[in-house]
Amino acid sequence: MSDHAILEVHRYLPDEEAEPRFQSYEITYKDQWVVLDALNHIKAEIDPTLSFRWSCRMGICGSCGMMVNGEPKLTCETFIRDYDTDTIKVEPLTHFPVVRDLVINMEDFMEKLPSVSPWLIPAEDKPLEDGEYRQTPAQVAHYQRFSMCINCMLCYSACPVYGLDSTFTGPAALALAQRYNLDSRDDGHGDRADVVTAHEGIWECTYVGECTEVCPKGVDPAGAIQMLKLSYALDWAKSLVMPRGGRK
Amino acid sequence: MSRELTRPLPRTWWLKKTSYLRFMIRELTSLAVFAYALLLIVALWSAGGDPSFSTFYDFLNSPVSVSLHVVVLGLALYHTGTWIALTPKVMVLWRDDEQVDPDVIAGVTAILFLLVTGGVLWLTLA
Numbered sequence: 001m002s003d004h005a006i007l008e009v010h011r012y013l014p015d016e017e018a019e020p021r022f023q024s025y026e027i028t029y030k031d032q033w034v035v036l037d038a039l040n041h042i043k044a045e046i047d048p049t050l051s052f053r054w055s056c057r058m059g060i061c062g063s064c065g066m067m068v069n070g071e072p073k074l075t076c077e078t079f080i081r082d083y084d085t086d087t088i089k090v091e092p093l094t095h096f097p098v099v100r101d102l103v104i105n106m107e108d109f110m111e112k113l114p115s116v117s118p119w120l121i122p123a124e125d126k127p128l129e130d131g132e133y134r135q136t137p138a139q140v141a142h143y144q145r146f147s148m149c150i151n152c153m154l155c156y157s158a159c160p161v162y163g164l165d166s167t168f169t170g171p172a173a174l175a176l177a178q179r180y181n182l183d184s185r186d187d188g189h190g191d192r193a194d195v196v197t198a199h200e201g202i203w204e205c206t207y208v209g210e211c212t213e214v215c216p217k218g219v220d221p222a223g224a225i226q227m228l229k230l231s232y233a234l235d236w237a238k239s240l241v242m243p244r245g246g247r248k
Numbered sequence: 249m250s251r252e253l254t255r256p257l258p259r260t261w262w263l264k265k266t267s268y269l270r271f272m273i274r275e276l277t278s279l280a281v282f283a284y285a286l287l288l289i290v291a292l293w294s295a296g297g298d299p300s301f302s303t304f305y306d307f308l309n310s311p312v313s314v315s316l317h318v319v320v321l322g323l324a325l326y327h328t329g330t331w332i333a334l335t336p337k338v339m340v341l342w343r344d345d346e347q348v349d350p351d352v353i354a355g356v357t358a359i360l361f362l363l364v365t366g367g368v369l370w371l372t373l374a
Contacts, residue, residue: 012253014251014252014253020253070264094255094257095255095257097252097253097254098252098253098254098255099252105252136345137345138342138344138345141345141347142342160257160261160262160268163257163261164257164261206271206275207271207334208267208268208271209267209271210265210267210268213267220337222337223337223338223340226334226337226338227337227338227340229338230338230339
């Protein structure tokens with residue numbers, strides 16, 4: 001089965017044109033086509049100058065995030081057949097600078113991710129011969145949801161706080177901090193405090209909640225940030241009661 | 249190096265999505281809660297002197313005041329609802345290896361809210 005659709009694609013060619021514009025491409029699509037298939041079809045058959053990022057085509061690599069009819073989506077899992085309208089608008093992810101057409105500059109995000117020390121910080125390093133740090137399935141379950149992030153940046157694009165103030169550490173990076181804070185092998189809660197509780201950290205989040213809504217992997221960054229707020233607020237309260245420290 | 253295109257968020261960003269609009273309404277409900285807190289402070293303040301209290305009491309009984317109370321009650325209930333909905337996000341509880349159903353946590357919070365509200369009403373109206 002095949003059908004017709006018009007893709008209105010955001011074009012930005014800074015070396016050739018001063019302003020961005022939309023270009024319409026009429027396509028005949030097959031029932032199983034996703035928006036990314038349509039873009040690849042346009043690039044191969046209609047207009048080779050169109051630029052966009054993609055890689056795995058199976059919702060794992062997180063490269064093909066774009067705005068589809070105003071919503072942040074992974075275009076590799078957004079089926080054209082699911083749209084009632086004949087015209088589908090494709091734009092680069094909002095809140096990020098655009099390098100060209102549908103390609104955004106992700107440098108800011110790439111700097112923020114490692115800022116929360118997203119690695120295991122054990123209480124004390126074991127010698128290698130002592131073997132691995134073991135966990136029960138229940139201990140894994142505590143953080144697993146927050147470990148499913150594929151760094152697609154849809155959450156940053158959905159977050160008006162980040163849109164208004166790009167210094168905000170942002171949903172994915174903070175969810176990653178909570179992922180490690182909840183890990184039974186980790187003791188880096190205190191080490192992450194400076195970045196997580198900074199003005200640009202958790203307290204800038206006003207819980208709009210859209211990051212969780214758009215996450216293609218069900219990570220729930222909004223929930224993670226609210227858990228972080230409670231956890232670090234309790235730390236602060238404990239430090240008032242026990243100034244010499246009562247944390248594990 | 250090529251110029252990059254920046255797209256600042258328009259002031260009307262919160263009108264673009266119903267979820268953003270719901271968020272703005274939730275934030276604005278806190279103003280209603282704040283205004284009602286002020287009203288209670290004024291009530292306590294004027295309770296000290298008899299003439300000022302009767303003037304204040306007359307104002308509370310006016311149709312304008314009763315209508316405002318109904319609006320503020322609606323906004324406060326919406327505000328409360330959003331907090332109850334948030335509770336299971338913040339309090340993720342585990343029972344042995346099983347996560348406690350978020351709906352149970354929200355439900356228990358709602359019941360506690362109703363019990364406390366009922367208690368306060370009973371204390372003040374009895």
